[in-house]
Amino acid sequence: MTIYQGSVTTIVASSAEMAQLILQKHDADMSGRIIPDAITTLEHPSHSMAWLHAGEEWRLIRRVLATFLTNTHKLDSLCELRHGVMVQMVQHVKKYCILGEQRVEIAKLAFTTALNQMSNTCFSTNVDEYNYQDTGGFKNSVANIMETAMIFNVADYFPLLKAFDPQRLRPMANAAYGCLEGLCDKYIYQRLQHRENKSPRHGDLLDSLIDFSEENESDFTLKHIQVLLVELFLAGSETSTNTTEWAMTELILHPDKMTKLRNEIAESVSQKGRIEESELLRLPYLQAVVKETMRLHLAVPFLLPHKTETNVKLKGYEIPKNTQVLVNAWAIARDLDSWENPTKDNIFLIFRLVRGRRMCPGIPLAHRVVSLMIASLVYHFEWKLPHDMNPKEHDMTERFGLTLARAVPLVAVPISL
Numbered sequence: 001m002t003i004y005q006g007s008v009t010t011i012v013a014s015s016a017e018m019a020q021l022i023l024q025k026h027d028a029d030m031s032g033r034i035i036p037d038a039i040t041t042l043e044h045p046s047h048s049m050a051w052l053h054a055g056e057e058w059r060l061i062r063r064v065l066a067t068f069l070t071n072t073h074k075l076d077s078l079c080e081l082r083h084g085v086m087v088q089m090v091q092h093v094k095k096y097c098i099l100g101e102q103r104v105e106i107a108k109l110a111f112t113t114a115l116n117q118m119s120n121t122c123f124s125t126n127v128d129e130y131n132y133q134d135t136g137g138f139k140n141s142v143a144n145i146m147e148t149a150m151i152f153n154v155a156d157y158f159p160l161l162k163a164f165d166p167q168r169l170r171p172m173a174n175a176a177y178g179c180l181e182g183l184c185d186k187y188i189y190q191r192l193q194h195r196e197n198k199s200p201r202h203g204d205l206l207d208s209l210i211d212f213s214e215e216n217e218s219d220f221t222l223k224h225i226q227v228l229l230v231e232l233f234l235a236g237s238e239t240s241t242n243t244t245e246w247a248m249t250e251l252i253l254h255p256d257k258m259t260k261l262r263n264e265i266a267e268s269v270s271q272k273g274r275i276e277e278s279e280l281l282r283l284p285y286l287q288a289v290v291k292e293t294m295r296l297h298l299a300v301p302f303l304l305p306h307k308t309e310t311n312v313k314l315k316g317y318e319i320p321k322n323t324q325v326l327v328n329a330w331a332i333a334r335d336l337d338s339w340e341n342p343t344k345d346n347i348f349l350i351f352r353l354v355r356g357r358r359m360c361p362g363i364p365l366a367h368r369v370v371s372l373m374i375a376s377l378v379y380h381f382e383w384k385l386p387h388d389m390n391p392k393e394h395d396m397t398e399r400f401g402l403t404l405a406r407a408v409p410l411v412a413v414p415i416s417l
């Protein structure tokens with residue numbers, strides 16, 4: 001499908017075959033990005049993995065992330081830290097149970113948990129509290145940036161309007177990014193001070209990034225560190241939150257599946273004495289729940305828009321340079337004709353769709369965080385809808401934005417087990 005909006009031509013791929021051609025065969029020619037006008041006056045895009053042209057600098061940042069965070073060895077070594085954050089989440093929900101019949105908004109719970117697991121990974125500390133309405137903190141800043149990114153900006157499609165910024169989105173984006181950048185800067189400068197004082201190392205991601213920057217001063221600066229940290233909070237919190245919320249929705253609507261999952265987790269806990277991340281990754285039913293959730297509710301339903309870097313011939317179509325390319329993962333995931341064996345192919349679905357050089361570098365981390373959140377919520381609690389609502393009446397409307405959220409947040413009542 002081709003869409004013409006002002007000066008921007010967009011093609012939308014809605015079949016698995018087309019997606020594979022775009023993300024694999026023509027990957028190099030179709031891996032550009034169009035930087036939204038709202039953020040063009042910021043320094044962020046010129047150091048950001050998500051927005052940089054897929055060249056040398058971008059490759060270095062991806063390598064840094066893979067080396068210091070997302071490779072299996074590193075992820076294994078940080079697993080205690082994720083466990084600690086999950087224990088805090090469970091304790092928080094237990095407080096609700098003691099008060100009786102209290103409702104929990106799952107997305108809020110998961111968002112705080114996702115932020116804290118990211119901040120512990122980066123800075124060895126929590127940055128958010130459950131039930132805390134921050135105004136200038138991480139929660140608020142991340143939410144503001146995501147909201148700004150969702151606004152349709154007419155200047156993106158009519159270049160003459162760029163000079164006027166008619167919706168005043170640039171100052172909005174500047175303020176939103178400025179806030180999150182300021183928070184990350186605070187941690188970076190505190191850490192530099194800490195290191196200057198020869199205080200003991202934390203051994204977290206920030207220490208690794210500063211070490212690397214000191215050894216590669218000209219290529220990887222403090223600005224790269226700030227932008228990478230901002231990007232991790234942006235890319236890693238809402239996606240994991242939405243996936244957890246959708247998984248819990250599906251499980252609450254299918255209590256037999258929730259019981260089956262709980263039994264599987266209980267069996268692994270009885271062998272190990274507690275929920276172990278390494279065990280969870282081996283539980284077939286839990287992994288099927290995570291993958292099926294990602295199939296039906298992939299948190300980034302159109303991936304991030306790509307752009308053609310040159311003229312491309314795609315199945316007989318001539319796609320000009322600078323065309324925006326969307327891959328409709330939402331439709332492909334539901335199109336049974338795309339998969340010879342949908343149940344079996346599902347195992348490979350996210351890897352088929354989220355692949356190519358722009359492939360999400362955070363999936364291995366997200367996979368662990370989401371598995372842990374779902375397992376902890378299902379193992380420790382029974383969940384029901386408020387007022388004994390019939391699951392069939394539950395509103396499943398989706399809200400399409402940069403990420404795919406529920407239109408009506410999931411609110412559920414936990415019962416401690």
Ligand code: HEM
Pocket residue numbers: 049050051231232235236237239240243298299300303304305306354355356357358359360361362363365366367370
């Ligand atoms: C359930 C969780 C997640 C989902 C579904 C998801 C999905 C995606 C998708 C679809 C893309 C775009 C791929 C493309 O343009 O072809 C992407 C890009 C990206 N993701 Fe994720 N993601 C998740 C979690 C994370 C986490 C935890 C991190 C951070 C550690 C992360 C960091 C990024 C970055 C930096 C990019 C841009 C990569 C680039 O352009 O080179 N994501 N993600």
